Amino acid sequence: MEYLTVKDRIDPTAQPVALNRPLGLVNDPSSRIFPFKVHGGRQPYDKINKTMTILHLFPKSGDDKDAYWKGYDWTKAIASGQEYAGLDFSGEYDFIETTFAYPITHMVAPKENTLSCKECHIRAQGRFASVSGVYMPGRDHSRIVSTLGWIAVLAAICGVMLHGMGRILMKRQKEEQS
Amino acid sequence: MKKLVNIYLYTRYERFWHWLQSLLIILLLISGFEIYDQYSFFGFEKAVNLHNILGLSWLVAFAFFVFWVFTTGEWRQYVPTTKKMFQVIRYYSYGIFKGESHPVPKRKEAKHNPLQRITYLSLAAFLLPLQMLTGFLYWGYNSWQAWKLDSLSLVFIAVIHVIGAFAILIFLIVHIYMTTTGHSVFSHIKAMITGWEEIEESEKVEEWEKKPFYKQS
Numbered sequence: 001m002e003y004l005t006v007k008d009r010i011d012p013t014a015q016p017v018a019l020n021r022p023l024g025l026v027n028d029p030s031s032r033i034f035p036f037k038v039h040g041g042r043q044p045y046d047k048i049n050k051t052m053t054i055l056h057l058f059p060k061s062g063d064d065k066d067a068y069w070k071g072y073d074w075t076k077a078i079a080s081g082q083e084y085a086g087l088d089f090s091g092e093y094d095f096i097e098t099t100f101a102y103p104i105t106h107m108v109a110p111k112e113n114t115l116s117c118k119e120c121h122i123r124a125q126g127r128f129a130s131v132s133g134v135y136m137p138g139r140d141h142s143r144i145v146s147t148l149g150w151i152a153v154l155a156a157i158c159g160v161m162l163h164g165m166g167r168i169l170m171k172r173q174k175e176e177q178s
Numbered sequence: 179m180k181k182l183v184n185i186y187l188y189t190r191y192e193r194f195w196h197w198l199q200s201l202l203i204i205l206l207l208i209s210g211f212e213i214y215d216q217y218s219f220f221g222f223e224k225a226v227n228l229h230n231i232l233g234l235s236w237l238v239a240f241a242f243f244v245f246w247v248f249t250t251g252e253w254r255q256y257v258p259t260t261k262k263m264f265q266v267i268r269y270y271s272y273g274i275f276k277g278e279s280h281p282v283p284k285r286k287e288a289k290h291n292p293l294q295r296i297t298y299l300s301l302a303a304f305l306l307p308l309q310m311l312t313g314f315l316y317w318g319y320n321s322w323q324a325w326k327l328d329s330l331s332l333v334f335i336a337v338i339h340v341i342g343a344f345a346i347l348i349f350l351i352v353h354i355y356m357t358t359t360g361h362s363v364f365s366h367i368k369a370m371i372t373g374w375e376e377i378e379e380s381e382k383v384e385e386w387e388k389k390p391f392y393k394q395s
Contacts, residue, residue: 029323117222123215135332137316138215138222142337149344156348160355167359170275 001101006087009050016040016097019052026133035104042097044074046082048090052098054081181379182361185286188373192252195243196370202236203346210343233313240310247302255289256299263292274359284377297349305345312339 003020004010010017019041024031045052056077059067068077074093082089120128121138128139188196209229212219220228247253265281270293273281282291290298312335315327322330360366361376369375 117226121213121215121222135336137213137336140333140336141214142340145337145340145344149340152344152348153351156351160352164355164358166275170277174277 004052006052006054006085008052010045010052010096012045012047012050012094012096016099017045017052019098019100021099022101026131036101037104037107039100039102040097041100042095044078044093045096046078046088046090047092047094049088051087053078053089053093054085054087056080056084182376183379184374184376185284186373187284187286187289187375188370190373191246193370193373195239195246198239199236199243202232202239203350206232206236207343207347207350214340214343230317233310233317237310237314240306243302256295256302258296258299259292261292263296266291266293270359279378284375301349305342305349309339309342309346312336312342 001020002023004018022034022036043052044055055068056066057068059070063070065071065073066076066080068074071077075091078093079089079091115127117138118126120126121136123139123141126139128136206229209220209225209232211217212225213222213229219225247256262282269278269281280291282288284291315322315330315335316332316339318325319332322328357366357370358364360369361378365376
């Protein structure tokens with residue numbers, strides 16, 4: 001997994017920001033297919049420094065107004081959190097759409113909904129439709145081979161039927177003559 | 179009309195092998211084309227499992243066939259020849275409609291006419307082993323790295339395997355039809371079940387048709 005840190009610069013024009021993402025390549029022998037639950041979030045970021053922010057959400061004591069759930073003030077909550085982490089805060093924030101991929105210990109589907117082979121190994125739009133660079137039985141095929149193959153099979157069937165009918169006809173003709 | 183005699187053409191193993199292989203091939207074709215996403219029949223997972231088991235069984239059984247073909251001298255029945263090839267092709271494309279008799283009737287020493295010889299040899303020595311080889315490699319895809327076959331391309335193996343499948347399907351269609359060209363529609367099929375074929379008695383056996391060291395099995 002690749003993780004964004006709170007010190008990394010983000011691009012607010014490219015939303016959602018991926019807070020983490022799984023790494024792996026289609027032709028890497030040690031890569032695996034793995035289920036993830038992608039959590040969509042909307043959270044504050046430092047508008048000037050263009051970084052994600054650490055938030056002080058929960059009050060440490062009864063009158064901790066810097067905590068968001070006590071003071072309901074984002075600027076105070078962000079400033080407090082960033083200071084605690086030893087990081088800068090420009091004072092200006094905005095909200096940004098984010099994604100976070102949880103490995104599938106969370107929201108495991110019931111067994112009736114487990115994936116069948118056909119969800120990926122299918123010629124029509126399956127889950128792997130957009131993955132290129134790997135041959136998948138059931139999903140991929142050579143169009144030329146398929147077309148010519150079935151034409152040849154059809155030709156063979158027609159050929160033997162015609163041949164057979166010819167024999168039947170000629171035999172009948174012979175019997176009529178004798 | 180020549181006298182009809184019964185000759186014992188196909189031994190027990192030969193008949194067993196013929197029907198076992200045809201069953202394996204038919205089931206492999208049905209499961210194979212399902213995996214190729216042509217239709218739904220067994221269900222993808224069942225089709226894959228069936229195809230794997232049948233394919234590997236075929237490989238093992240074929241090894242017995244190869245042993246038998248060489249140790250019993252049966253290989254002589256597959257030696258290709260061009261002698262009378264034209265007559266045979268002419269017979270099947272023209273003569274058969276005229277009611278002519280077969281230019282190369284079956285004989286114990288020569289069960290296959292020249293066209294059959296080249297066809298069955300191409301199958302037994304080339305097409306079927308190629309299908310088994312590509313199938314085995316396809317099945318072992320996840321082990322290619324361990325087998326030092328990294329440079330192999332799955333696309334290449336898969337496409338050849340599919341071409342082979344179409345070729346075998348076409349052969350099957352033509353072959354089943356050709357079995358009806360005996361003196362009666364079912365006489366050849368009956369012979370492959372009982373082992374006995376009814377043929378016209380003939381005095382002359384060509385030298386090249388004889389098998390010099392043919393043993394009764």
